[in-house]
Amino acid sequence: MTEPITAERFQEATDGIIRSVSSVIDGKPQAVRSALVALLAEGHLLIEDVPGVGKTVLARAMAASIHARVRRVQFTPDLLPSDVTGVSVFNPGTREFSFTPGAVFANIVIADEINRSSPKTQSALLEAMEERQVTVDGTSHVLPDPFLVVATQNPLEMEGTYPLPEAQRDRFMLRISMGYPDAQAEALMLRQRDTQNPLAALRPVVTIDDVSALIRFARSVHVAPTIEEYAVALAQATRSDPELRLGASPRATLQLVRAAKVWAALDGRSFVIPDDVTDLLEPVFAHRLIASRSASGAHRAGDPVPQILGRIAASVRVPLAVR
Numbered sequence: 001m002t003e004p005i006t007a008e009r010f011q012e013a014t015d016g017i018i019r020s021v022s023s024v025i026d027g028k029p030q031a032v033r034s035a036l037v038a039l040l041a042e043g044h045l046l047i048e049d050v051p052g053v054g055k056t057v058l059a060r061a062m063a064a065s066i067h068a069r070v071r072r073v074q075f076t077p078d079l080l081p082s083d084v085t086g087v088s089v090f091n092p093g094t095r096e097f098s099f100t101p102g103a104v105f106a107n108i109v110i111a112d113e114i115n116r117s118s119p120k121t122q123s124a125l126l127e128a129m130e131e132r133q134v135t136v137d138g139t140s141h142v143l144p145d146p147f148l149v150v151a152t153q154n155p156l157e158m159e160g161t162y163p164l165p166e167a168q169r170d171r172f173m174l175r176i177s178m179g180y181p182d183a184q185a186e187a188l189m190l191r192q193r194d195t196q197n198p199l200a201a202l203r204p205v206v207t208i209d210d211v212s213a214l215i216r217f218a219r220s221v222h223v224a225p226t227i228e229e230y231a232v233a234l235a236q237a238t239r240s241d242p243e244l245r246l247g248a249s250p251r252a253t254l255q256l257v258r259a260a261k262v263w264a265a266l267d268g269r270s271f272v273i274p275d276d277v278t279d280l281l282e283p284v285f286a287h288r289l290i291a292s293r294s295a296s297g298a299h300r301a302g303d304p305v306p307q308i309l310g311r312i313a314a315s316v317r318v319p320l321a322v323r
Contacts (some may be wrong), residue, residue: 004221005213005214005217007217007265007268007282009217010036011208011266011268012236013205014036014040014266015104015148016205016206016215017032017036017062017065017150017176017205017206018032018036019037019205020061020064020065020202020203020205021035021058021061021062021065022060023061023198024057024058024061024120024191024198024201024202025054025058025061026181026185026198027052027146027181027182027184027185027190028058028178028179029252030176030179031058031176031178031298032058032062032069032172033048033266034176034178034283035058035059035062035150035154035176035236036062036262036266037173037259037262037263037266037279037280038148038150038173038174038259039062039066039146039215039256040210040211040214040215040216040218040262040265041173041218041259041262042146042253042258043173043174043255043258044129044146044148044149044150044151044152044171044172044173044174045059045148045149045172045174045175045176046151046152046153046154046169046172046174046176046287047059047150047151047153047175047177047178048152048153048154048155048175048176049154049155049177049178050110050155051154051156051177053178053179053180053181054108054178054181055178055217056112056152057199058073058199059108059112059148059152060110060199061148061267062108062109062150062239063110063150063223064199064202064203064226065091065202065204065205065206066107066108066204066205066211067142067204067206067208068107068146068208068211069105069106069107069108069109069111070106070107070108070110071104071105071106072103072110072112073103073104073110073111073112073283074112074159075107075111075112075114075115075117075121075122075178076113076114076116076117077116077117077118079117079118079121080121080271081120081121081123081124082102082105082136083102083103083121084102084121084124084125084276085102085104085107085124085128085134085136086100086101086104086134086136086137086141087099087100088100088137088139088198088255089103091263091270092129092187092232097137097153097226099139099141100128101138101141104124104125104128105141105143105144106144106147107128107144107146107147107148107236108150109149109150109302110149110150110151110152110298111125111149111150111151111152111283112151112152113152113153113154114151114152114153114164115153115161115163115164116152116154116161117162118162119162119165121164121247122162122164122165122168122233123167123168125149125168126167126168126173128143128147128149129149129171129172130171132145132147132235145212146208146211146212146215149172151172154178159311163215165244166288166290168228169287170249170251171251172287173243173255173258173259173284173293174259174280174284175281175283175286175287176283177181192269199219201272205319212275213272218261218262218265219261220270221261221264221265221270221271221272222228222270222271222318223257223260223261223264223272224271224272225309226320227257227260227272227273227274228257228273228278228318229244229275229319230277230299230316230317230318230319231253231256231257231260233286233316233317234248234253234256234277234281234312234313234316235247235248235250235252235253235256235284236314237312237315238285238289238309238312241308241312242292242302243291243292243294243295243308244288244289244290244291244295244305244308245291245292245293246289246290246291246294247289248285248288249288250257252284252285252288255284256277256280256281256284256285257277258273259280259284260276260277260280261276262274262281263276263280263322264276274318278313278318281309281313282306282309285309285317286306289304289305289308289309291303291304291308295308
């Protein structure tokens with residue numbers, strides 16, 4: 001892929017990635033698209049659902065479709081922060097310390113079942129996710145570019161899980177759920193995987209340089225001042241809503257606009273419209289918000305945050321001029 005790329009080349013490359021991942025993940029187009037948005041918007045993806053619905057498969061399929069360095073870390077209670085970031089080891093021959101990189105030194109890091117490790121180990125990813133570097137013994141080490149963390153977690157009510165700290169959740173651009181496949185997709189899965197693993201057949205459809213070019217193209221998508229004001233108004237509304245005791249951070253607002261740029265580019269547009277923002281409002285904001293005790297008590301059937309976000313979206317004025 002040559003520089004600079006055109007909208008047509010962007011569409012061709014991203015369609016290829018989506019087809020590749022969708023060949024393994026049947027019937028989940030929104031989950032596949034969200035994973036691609038996180039990659040091209042330079043964010044990170046949190047996939048939350050019960051075991052066995054394809055969370056890790058989605059992450060591995062995305063990694064296999066991109067010619068990049070991939071590392072998978074199984075988060076367990078005995079995993080140490082140094083296993084993630086790396087450690088300085090003393091060499092008796094040279095009488096010096098040398099740095100041994102941890103699992104985070106890759107373009108795509110699959111943090112599998114991240115909430116089964118201790119909060120201390122979970123926090124080892126904080127600097128890496130925000131600053132694209134890790135600091136060990138006072139020395140900073142830059143991570144590869146591009147860099148994406150795809151973390152999977154099980155629902156908190158399941159045994160052996162630890163809640164992610166608020167600062168950790170805030171560093172994930174998007175949180176999605178896979179959900180159970182429909183009957184047709186599950187039957188197709190049984191036929192496809194009876195004799196072979198479909199992941200083994202995946203081949204990269206783009207190079208790492210292609211991914212970098214796609215990211216640069218997505219950055220160029222136009223965001224009108226009225227759209228920026230709309231995103232800010234939505235974030236401000238979450239901070240003053242009486243049913244929320246923790247609203248969206250400024251980082252959430254920034255990531256909402258970045259994700260909306262990629263969302264627009266995937267639809268073949270060079271500018272963001274209000275629908276791009278509202279389509280992404282729940283996956284970008286919901287995992288960062290904390291409902292008040294009264295709101296949680298009034299919605300005992302489930303998480304009240306999506307309903308609160310829906311009400312907020314309906315109350316904030318939608319801009320008319322977007323170009």
